[in-house]
Amino acid sequence: MEMKEDVNVIYRSVQENMDYIEAKLGKPNDLILRTIRYGGPGEKVGLVCIEGLSDSKLLNDKVIKPLQLEASQTRRETFADSAEPMLDYLEQSLLSVTEIKRSGDMNEVIIAVLSGETAIFEEGTSSALIIGSRGWTSRSIEEPISESLVRGARDGFIEDLRTNITHLRRRIRDPKLRLDAYTIGTRSKKDMTLVYVEGIIHPDLLKEVKRRLATIDIDEAEESGTIEQWIEDSFLSPFPQFMNTERPDRVAAAILQGKFAIFLDGTPFVLIAPLTFGASMQSPDDYYERFAIGTFIRILRYGAAFFAVFLPALYIALLEYHHGMIPSNLAFSIASTREGMPFPVIVEAILMELTMELLREAGLRLPKPLGQTVGIVGGIIIGEAAVSAGIVSPIMVIIVAITAVSSFAIPSFSMSISFRILRFAVMGAAAVFGFFGIVLVYIMINIHIVRLKSFGIPYSTMFAPMFNKDMKDTVLRAPLTMMKKRPKYLQTIDKQKMSKGRKP
Amino acid sequence: MRSFEYGDREIGHRELGFAVASVMVGIGILTLPKQLAGATVAADGWISILIGGLITVFFVYIVAKLGARFPGSSLLDYTSAITYRPIAVVLCGFFSLHFLMFTAYESRMLSMIAKQYLFVRTPTEALNLVFLLVVVYAVAGSSVGLLRLNMLFFPFVLTIALAVQFMNIGFIDAENYFPVFESSWLQIGEGSLHSAFSFLGFEILLVYMAYANQPKKVPKAAMLGAGVTMAFYMVVYLFAIGVFGTASAAEIQFPTIEIAKEVEVPGEIFERFESIFFTVWIMTVFNTTSMAYDVALHTLRTLLPKIKRIHMIFVLTPLIYLVGMIPDDYIELEALGGILAYSSIAVGMFIPLILYIMAVTRGVGQR
Numbered sequence: 039m040e041m042k043e044d045v046n047v048i049y050r051s052v053q054e055n056m057d058y059i060e061a062k063l064g065k066p067n068d069l070i071l072r073t074i075r076y077g078g079p080g081e082k083v084g085l086v087c088i089e090g091l092s093d094s095k096l097l098n099d100k101v102i103k104p105l106q107l108e109a110s111q112t113r114r115e116t117f118a119d120s121a122e123p124m125l126d127y128l129e130q131s132l133l134s135v136t137e138i139k140r141s142g143d144m145n146e147v148i149i150a151v152l153s154g155e156t157a158i159f160e161e162g163t164s165s166a167l168i169i170g171s172r173g174w175t176s177r178s179i180e181e182p183i184s185e186s187l188v189r190g191a192r193d194g195f196i197e198d199l200r201t202n203i204t205h206l207r208r209r210i211r212d213p214k215l216r217l218d219a220y221t222i223g224t225r226s227k228k229d230m231t232l233v234y235v236e237g238i239i240h241p242d243l244l245k246e247v248k249r250r251l252a253t254i255d256i257d258e259a260e261e262s263g264t265i266e267q268w269i270e271d272s273f274l275s276p277f278p279q280f281m282n283t284e285r286p287d288r289v290a291a292a293i294l295q296g297k298f299a300i301f302l303d304g305t306p307f308v309l310i311a312p313l314t315f316g317a318s319m320q321s322p323d324d325y326y327e328r329f330a331i332g333t334f335i336r337i338l339r340y341g342a343a344f345f346a347v348f349l350p351a352l353y354i355a356l357l358e359y360h361h362g363m364i365p366s367n368l369a370f371s372i373a374s375t376r377e378g379m380p381f382p383v384i385v386e387a388i389l390m391e392l393t394m395e396l397l398r399e400a401g402l403r404l405p406k407p408l409g410q411t412v413g414i415v416g417g418i419i420i421g422e423a424a425v426s427a428g429i430v431s432p433i434m435v436i437i438v439a440i441t442a443v444s445s446f447a448i449p450s451f452s453m454s455i456s457f458r459i460l461r462f463a464v465m466g467a468a469a470v471f472g473f474f475g476i477v478l479v480y481i482m483i484n485i486h487i488v489r490l491k492s493f494g495i496p497y498s499t500m501f502a503p504m505f506n507k508d509m510k511d512t513v514l515r516a517p518l519t520m521m522k523k524r525p526k527y528l529q530t531i532d533k534q535k536m537s538k539g540r541k542p
Numbered sequence: 543m544r545s546f547e548y549g550d551r552e553i554g555h556r557e558l559g560f561a562v563a564s565v566m567v568g569i570g571i572l573t574l575p576k577q578l579a580g581a582t583v584a585a586d587g588w589i590s591i592l593i594g595g596l597i598t599v600f601f602v603y604i605v606a607k608l609g610a611r612f613p614g615s616s617l618l619d620y621t622s623a624i625t626y627r628p629i630a631v632v633l634c635g636f637f638s639l640h641f642l643m644f645t646a647y648e649s650r651m652l653s654m655i656a657k658q659y660l661f662v663r664t665p666t667e668a669l670n671l672v673f674l675l676v677v678v679y680a681v682a683g684s685s686v687g688l689l690r691l692n693m694l695f696f697p698f699v700l701t702i703a704l705a706v707q708f709m710n711i712g713f714i715d716a717e718n719y720f721p722v723f724e725s726s727w728l729q730i731g732e733g734s735l736h737s738a739f740s741f742l743g744f745e746i747l748l749v750y751m752a753y754a755n756q757p758k759k760v761p762k763a764a765m766l767g768a769g770v771t772m773a774f775y776m777v778v779y780l781f782a783i784g785v786f787g788t789a790s791a792a793e794i795q796f797p798t799i800e801i802a803k804e805v806e807v808p809g810e811i812f813e814r815f816e817s818i819f820f821t822v823w824i825m826t827v828f829n830t831t832s833m834a835y836d837v838a839l840h841t842l843r844t845l846l847p848k849i850k851r852i853h854m855i856f857v858l859t860p861l862i863y864l865v866g867m868i869p870d871d872y873i874e875l876e877a878l879g880g881i882l883a884y885s886s887i888a889v890g891m892f893i894p895l896i897l898y899i900m901a902v903t904r905g906v907g908q909r
Contacts, residue, residue: 359660359661360660360814360817362817363817363818471669471672472660472661473660473818474656474660474661474672474824475672476821477821477822477824478824480825481676481680481695481824481825481828482676482679484691484694485679485680485683485687488687488690489683489687496690498690498694502557502690502691502692502693503554503557503690504556504693
């Protein structure tokens with residue numbers, strides 16, 4: 039059949055519509071085209087859907103069966119006065135499905151079919167019914183792999199957008215929860231949803247994110263990372279300006295604080311913004327455990343962040359420039375272990391850190407059972423062998439190990455990667471300028487952080503610009519009953535989180 | 543994005559309070575105990591710090607009040623409004639020259655002290671260069687960023703510095719504080735001059751006031767900043783005298799750093815604590831230097847609005863570096879410091895006072 043020009047209208051003939059769709063999609067073998075007669079000749083409807091994307095059980099029981107068995111003349115005549123009697127009859131009376139809508143636009147119909155809906159054409163009518171019949175097999179809900187907690191909900195997001203939204207709906211039953219739908223990708227036409235709570239989020243923030251989302255012009259959005267990179271404030275920064283999470287409880291908490299979340303179909307990772315440095319160092323279980331534990335763990339985490347970035351550099355600087363600062367006993371033991379080492383400290387450090395990064399990367403790529411083997415082979419065997427071969431000193435192995443463990447303790451994986459990159463810059467500076475170099479790089483990182491913004495909110499917020507009230511939830515985590523207000527820096531409309539003056 | 547009410551060109555009064563405190567604490571306090579010990583008897587220098595500090599607080603008030611009369615207008619604008627434009631242009635030129643020299647002085651001084659305490663072989667030229675490059679990176683961005691850096695660094699540096707002082711509490715010899723009130727008024731006066739010099743730098747308010755979002759609240763915050771600095775100096779001075787005694791304090795080049803040498807970290811994790819202390823101190827010197835440079839650039843931009851800020855930085859930085867490298871040693875550098883102290887008194891005290899009086903009598907600006 040000859041390919042017809044693109045049209046937007048729906049033909050009056052069922053066959054013509056079906057032929058058009060089939061030709062447009064290139065006669066795929068998973069396209070189901072079904073004609074059903076319900077009365078005399080010419081009284082027929084056409085049904086179009088894609089196998090695997092649509093729920094065939096639903097179609098059989100609720101659409102095809104009623105059409106074949108129950109489409110009775112008398113009940114049809116109830117709708118005889120309307121312009122499109124058969125479609126009205128199907129829509130309002132016959133079909134027992136929850137989601138159904140009318141369309142007169144062929145393109146819309148085709149996209150709906152490609153998304154898993156089912157289209158029904160009627161002979162002699164220039165509009166179609168779109169039946170919500172999406173139903174495909176997806177992964178079952180599992181515990182989030184990248185963010186496991188000891189205490190806290192065990193369910194994680196999956197690749198299916200609707201399931202993910204359900205997770206959120208179950209947590210927030212506020213009628214003001216808003217879900218704005220977007221279609222992303224000129225070719226992929228993926229569903230994306232912007233989620234926020236009206237009456238909490240600052241209107242300007244909302245306006246800005248909507249503006250940025252509207253600018254997205256891309257063939258396909260593979261993962262939420264694509265969206266993130268398109269709308270982030272600074273692509274040169276080593277720091278993430280969005281938080282990505284697999285945890286529904288995290289998303290719920292964030293949007294109730296006055297942030298927004300972006301769900302994309304096909305990925306379990308949901309984006310949350312605006313992000314600040316302080317927020318990226320928090321983990322949901324800080325709030326689930328009692329405040330003393332939460333506070334202690336947060337302080338520990340800031341310490342871990344410091345070690346992850348600066349520890350190898352400090353070691354290099356001490357050994358290369360400031361040996362005077364090491365207490366004499368320790369200096370002797372370090373000197374004895376370093377005796378006969380072929381490389382300067384910086385080479386040793388870079389060698390070991392790179393090996394460590396390689397091991398981590400290799401462990402990620404391999405199948406899970408093998409990944410652990412790599413850890414053991416790398417961590418124990420290579421470390422041990424390198425020391426006994428006299429290539430690296432044992433203290434260096436300790437330093438590298440502490441650094442690695444510290445970087446694992448950062449709750450956000452993206453943040454941890456940033457720290458790992460920065461570590462090498464600091465090491466270089468320490469090798470050239472010792473402590474002076476380290477402090478200058480530290481200053482430069484800070485200069486960058488105070489300039490960086492995530493949706494207009496300075497990355498350094500809570501420290502500078504400082505909000506005294508928000509300090510309750512930064513490095514410290516105040517007792518729950520004391521955190522009566524939402525974070526001030528988000529300038530929410532509804533400021534109060536708890537009623538005033540109530541005590542348990 | 544229009545920055546969601548954090549406006550990149552708007553500065554809160556709290557930021558300015560921090561800025562005032564942070565810009566004062568720089569190189570000056572490192573040598574202040576030595577100068578005071580040389581000028582006064584026993585621990586009488588505290589009177590000098592008090593007098594110098596109170597004078598400073600007064601002028602901080604004047605400067606902030608002057609700026610608050612003209613919210614949103616630059617130094618050039620309001621000086622021309624009060625006097626005449628040619629005078630304003632000359633003043634602004636002098637102002638920016640002063641701060642450029644100040645930048646050169648601070649960065650050179652820092653690299654010399656860094657060489658003394660952290661390095662033996664690395665040449666000062668290299669240290670000065672990298673430090674200036676970091677300053678350039680900082681001033682290439684917005685002023686608000688610099689003021690936020692103050693808020694990140696200053697509390698941290700202050701905490702470390704106070705901790706170092708209080709770790710020395712066991713080494714204080716009470717004998718060193720006696721006799722009291724033995725200094726003559728002349729000696730106290732000389733000391734006050736020294737301490738007033740070490741407080742200078744608050745002139746930056748003349749420029750930053752234009753960006754304050756609540757100018758009326760600034761005088762109080764800025765005075766508070768100056769007050770905190772004064773208290774801090776007092777503590778530093780009293781500890782230096784208590785630990786070293788007047789005679790040795792007068793001979794030690796940087797008593798404030800040397801005092802860290804005495805510290806014994808529990809468990810002896812570190813020796814030579816003064817290196818770590820100075821490393822932390824670099825942050826506050828950085829703040830002082832970058833704000834000085836930023837203020838100079840702002841003022842120059844009002845004089846020469848057609849030249850881009852970044853081009854100015856490219857031209858001025860090599861000059862700053864060269865000027866900074868002219869003095870050969872501490873003595874020559876201190877001579878430059880002396881000149882700067884006097885020009886600073888002119889820029890920070892006399893000129894604002896005259897301008898303020900003229901503004902009030904002529905009734906220019908808002909009340």
